[in-house]
Amino acid sequence: MNSPEELRAYLDRPLAIGQKEIQNRMVLAPMAGLGHIAFRQLVTEFGGFGLLFTGMCSAKAVPTENPAVSPVFTWRPEELNHTVCQIFGEDPDSMAAAARRIEAEGFFGVDLNFGCSVAAICKRGCGAALLKSPGLAAEIVSAVRQAVSCPVMVKYRTGWKNDPEFAARMGQAFERAGADALTFHPRVAPDRRSRAPQWDIIGKVKEAVSIPVFGNGNLFLAEDGVKMVEMTGCQGLSVGRMAVARPWMFAQWTRGFEPAPGIYHTTAIRMTELLSLHHEDNLAVKMFKKFAPYFCANFKFSQSILKQLMKADSMDQLRENIDRLLKDPPETLRIPNIHLFI
Ligand SMILES: Cc1cc2nc3c(=O)[nH]c(=O)nc-3n(C[C@H](O)[C@H](O)[C@H](O)COP(=O)(O)O)c2cc1C
Numbered sequence: 001m002n003s004p005e006e007l008r009a010y011l012d013r014p015l016a017i018g019q020k021e022i023q024n025r026m027v028l029a030p031m032a033g034l035g036h037i038a039f040r041q042l043v044t045e046f047g048g049f050g051l052l053f054t055g056m057c058s059a060k061a062v063p064t065e066n067p068a069v070s071p072v073f074t075w076r077p078e079e080l081n082h083t084v085c086q087i088f089g090e091d092p093d094s095m096a097a098a099a100r101r102i103e104a105e106g107f108f109g110v111d112l113n114f115g116c117s118v119a120a121i122c123k124r125g126c127g128a129a130l131l132k133s134p135g136l137a138a139e140i141v142s143a144v145r146q147a148v149s150c151p152v153m154v155k156y157r158t159g160w161k162n163d164p165e166f167a168a169r170m171g172q173a174f175e176r177a178g179a180d181a182l183t184f185h186p187r188v189a190p191d192r193r194s195r196a197p198q199w200d201i202i203g204k205v206k207e208a209v210s211i212p213v214f215g216n217g218n219l220f221l222a223e224d225g226v227k228m229v230e231m232t233g234c235q236g237l238s239v240g241r242m243a244v245a246r247p248w249m250f251a252q253w254t255r256g257f258e259p260a261p262g263i264y265h266t267t268a269i270r271m272t273e274l275l276s277l278h279h280e281d282n283l284a285v286k287m288f289k290k291f292a293p294y295f296c297a298n299f300k301f302s303q304s305i306l307k308q309l310m311k312a313d314s315m316d317q318l319r320e321n322i323d324r325l326l327k328d329p330p331e332t333l334r335i336p337n338i339h340l341f342i
Helices: 002-009 035-048 079-080 094-104 127-132 136-146 164-177 199-208 224-230 241-245 249-255 261-278 281-296 301-310 315-326
Strands: 015-017 019-022 024-027 083-088 109-114 152-159 181-188 214-218 237-238
Touching: 002 249, 019 181, 024 164, 024 249, 035 079, 035 109, 035 214, 035 249, 035 261, 079 083, 083 094, 083 301, 094 136, 109 127, 109 199, 127 136, 127 152, 136 164, 152 164, 164 181, 181 199, 199 224, 214 224, 224 237, 224 249, 237 241, 241 249, 241 281, 261 281, 261 315, 281 301, 281 315, 301 315
Parallel strands: 024 237, 083 109, 109 152, 152 181, 181 214, 214 237
Antiparallel strands: 015 019
């Protein structure tokens, strides 16, 4: 494979995940604070993805969580059949209980977070901390597997040491415990997102298991997708930050959608409309301000545009700023300003 057209043909095919099937192999990575209901609606309006993911939800909270007030455990009914709910936790019983609720609500499936390296999560023994207790991690997968019949997915990273063999063995352990698919992010835990991911380890994990593997990490341009598939043979691609910068990228990579210059203005305005539809003004402003750095990373003068855009206390002010700054399309960058991809 060596062109975006070939990538499109590769991605635009169904893939079985457990007892279900997705229509194409490019999915949104789970992102707390970014992959919320309004953002998922924005992505849905462009289309072209195989699955969407919620940000991580606390397994302890999920069984009693009220979707009407929760910022994360909330959805539109029409997205359930192609949306996976991600949970974090360290206790097999509570992870299983959360998975039961997720299945009962009608989500496509449940995703277990064994990758988050944020201190607040790892201190509680959750996320990537579970890669220090492989037995417990597998026990969690097994408990969730027994609790639900919908697809069970696991998202994890290389581990705490740069040991590709460990990553491959973990993949096998998850498969044995009943996982239906893996999303693998090839960085060690203390690295966070500062260093380049080691895509070759995705290939090692893919070789070690017989369930589908979604490769994740620094997929920015279609040629990155070509390279990752070529290098690793992974069955699917999971895209995080770049999808926030360009919510139309799924449509671009899998359907040949060509964005017009005005797309930055119309997309930013649409994001404000969708945030206002789902949230009251203060929260909507906060959520837009999380989205803005990734979106402004598209522009040549990204820092200056971001700074001016953020000078707003209400959604109306944000919309005025967007009109003023983006109506005449600013100069864009081929590869976004990575310094804003925090
Ligand atoms: C703001 C932010 C929040 C994230 N939250 C989660 C999360 O809740 N669960 C998870 O598994 N990964 C989370 N991630 C990691 C992403 O899913 C992904 O692995 C990472 O961004 C690398 O992929 P990318 O280079 O395509 O962005 C988060 C990433 C970012 C930037």
